[in-house]
Amino acid sequence: MARVVVDVMPKQEILDPQGQAVANALPRLGFDGVSSVRQGKRFELEVDDSVDDAALAKIAETLLTNTVIEDFTVRRVES
């Protein structure tokens, strides 16, 4: 068994209103010094050892990410 993390973030050029809402709220709550916030998704998968990197990339690219608007990274982490 391996643990795999897939991070999916909105592409830089795409407006991220959720991240922006957080960034705008911070000074109001008394937190200064945060110049930008972007919000994406994090997936944690438990996979059999039989699942190879190519399969993981495929899962990330075809299902977990819409590559029109998002970028992704895949990495195995020890569990």
Next chain:
Amino acid sequence: MARVVVDVMPKQEILDPQGQAVANALPRLGFDGVSSVRQGKRFELEVDDSVDDAALAKIAETLLTNTVIEDFTVRRVES
């Protein structure tokens, strides 16, 4: 300037319908061997060097996370 990543995940014992939907879809799409999927959020913040770890933890805890149902981790990454 530093880049900070805050990962926010549903608590283990809490139902994660999002992760479940993905996990159920995978076999139908011909991907086997993934035994569990959990879906959370990833925030990327750009912060001034003046922002210390305590402030970051506070931001994560009060604004980015709903601690009733989610856990978070904060880490600085080089940018």
Next chain:
Amino acid sequence: MTTTEHLADTVENAAANPETPQPFRELGLKDDEYARIREILGRRPTDAELAMYSVMWSEHCSYKSSKVHLKYFGETTTDEMREHMLAGIGENAGVVDIGDGWAVTFKVESHNHPSYVEPYQGAATGVGGIVRDILAMGARPLAVMDPLRFGPADAPDTRRVLPGIVAGVGGYGNCLGLPNIGGEVVFDETYAGNPLVNALCVGAMRVEDLHLAHASGTGNKIILFGARTGLDGIGGVSVLASETFSGDESAGKRKKLPSVQVGDPFTEKVLIECCLELFQSGIVVGIQDLGGAGLSCATAELASAGDGGMHVDLDLVPLRAEGMTPAEVLSSESQERMCAVVEPSNVDAFMAVCAKWDVIATVIGEVTDGDRLVIDWHGQTVVDVPPRTVAHEGPVYNRPIERPADQDALIANAPDALARPSTPEELRETILKMIASPNLCSRGWVTEQYDRYVRGNTVLAQPNDTGVLRIDEETGRGIALATDCNGRYCKLDPYVGAKLALAEAYRNVAVSGAAPLAVTNCLNFGSPEDPAVMWQFEQAVRGLADGCVELGLPVTGGNVSFYNQTGSTAILPTPVVGVLGVLDDVRRRVPSGIGNEAGETLLLLGE
């Protein structure tokens, strides 16, 4: 994990170790209630039995403080009032015959406390729960409404609670495809720290399809279907878990469990379609929803409504979490689950329908010819009880009642003393101030987050005072629904206040062009242990019941929510009243508002 965790407290063990101390007080049971359980069983209860009794005998499930008063509804309902009623108080939801062979079922329920703890999920699962009540009657859920109460609009906590609750009501209802056809948003300082989230659902079925769930017929199978069972909402019962998990790490973890449930509206939507197909194909004896008190409630209620006993094998319940104890499995409030009673010859057909909808379904037990509810775990019996003692024969209290000492002073402090606008400018200013006030301003921010169009039968919704739905596309037959309550009136005079709430909902339904037919209610009050609150409650019930007699309408169901208070301050008495009416043809509905056409004549009716 250690193996000791699985050493569940069995019936045998309970009989052998009668003096093992049990945390019944932490579970909310009084000393004499615990003594009564021991008397019923002739021994101490097992952990699992204690969990069952404690939830089922809670105020929320047993109505122990309100029962003696609610009886008044039944006593005052005449045969004439019952004319259109097909099912009433005591069923999951009341059912009325609206003509053309259609039966309509509706009910309103509270989800106040969970919505304060976790506004989004609390409100969402409130909608989910009431929808399953309607579904269990055999009806297709058709629409929802959401009477809401909050603390002052500018209070910091309202800013936390209100957006979450509105998003939760919308998030769940929209995803189920149920139009939101009305509700209320009221602000008052007594609701700070105790918002009210009442959710109403209405559904319809053909009269002959009315299903009342009960477990009869020896050998019939009990099938649990829908979501897996996890550690949701078992907050209280985790006291028991920590006993069994003697001192290991997970014990500490388990104790901190928040008693929140997370809703999965997609699973519920699929469950709705699956249940309707099951009803349609006639392969179920009955279906019971799992709500508060989870499997404890569903098994005990099904068994006590039937003519036999029931045997359940808890090991068969599909779980989502590891190491759950029998008490936890029985008390879990995991959402989106239903329980069905099915004849053995229909089990395969039942499973096929569930497979079509990708719904997990598991036979977990069967109806037996005994009169006991017996539940096994790992081959040993952990529950062996007479089901009626769990479901229906809980404690009943005649709580002390006392008109508050300051009631007269409150009434005497009339508005006459207030300054009145005396010039046109002052009048103008007063009006502007009023229409900008939180209690009167536009509700657009709320209603815009709710889908009111889905399914294409919404004839009236916001900004009308009444929701109107088409039920029959051929004939145009439809229904109207309004909910109302002015808690300030009720505080001044709960008897008259409840009547006024009824009268307002009745008027709203009538002016839409509908003939009022039936009443439901959600009675939100403070602590029943406070004699002043009990007085408000008793008065409100009498007022509502007497008002119903005057109008000739039956109360077909309702819900009581006590302990709505912050510290010692109770909320305003808030008996939310819902009135259902029928229109022969929704094309003749009357929208509220004036100025739709030039030259309209304004008439004032009444005094």
Next chain:
Amino acid sequence: MSPRIGVITFPGTLDDVDAARAARYAEAEAVPLWHADHDLRGVDAVIVPGGFSYGDYLRCGAIAKFAPVMTEVIDAAKKGMPVLGICNGFQILCEAGLLPGALLRNAGLHFVCRDQWLKVENAGTAWTTRYEPDAEILVPLKSGEGRYVADQSTVDELEAEGRVVMRYVGGNPNGSRNDIAGVTDARGRVVGLMPHPEHAIDALTGPTDDGLGMFLSVLDAVVKA
């Protein structure tokens, strides 16, 4: 025989009854299509209706695009069958690559249900010929993720080729690029629209009956074909 319009139901689809009703109002035969079937049952056109397919938890339409029936829809669309995706259906068609771009969370971050004015920008698609060019219609909009985005070159191309079918007027409700409410493929056969014409076919249950034109249009298109 009246033309047959298929209406797909995925788990979590909500507006299928409405889409079917709209087809019937236009005097077509509404044919239910099931997500798990590799079968379009001989229909002349397909509607992918609104709702929350598979809960829309991952991304709207992300899982639905893989359903067996979608393979058939993609094939048929490539051969010129008229396809209309409404709301979640629009999201699915984008995910499936039949239409360019994507739909993201509303800029206001809330679900928005309101009666929305739209301007018909392209009255030449299979679904819009019954409208006058530049006609303005009022139909319900109800979505949380209705903000249309595409990269600049795609948007430029859509504008240049007249492939923006409808545009929001009287205020942009969700932050869509160029106020885009709906787009079409290069042939004008596949249309995706965020607002709900099927909820505006009868003034009794909708704000207007302005939406009926879309269903009448497609009948013309399939009868001609």
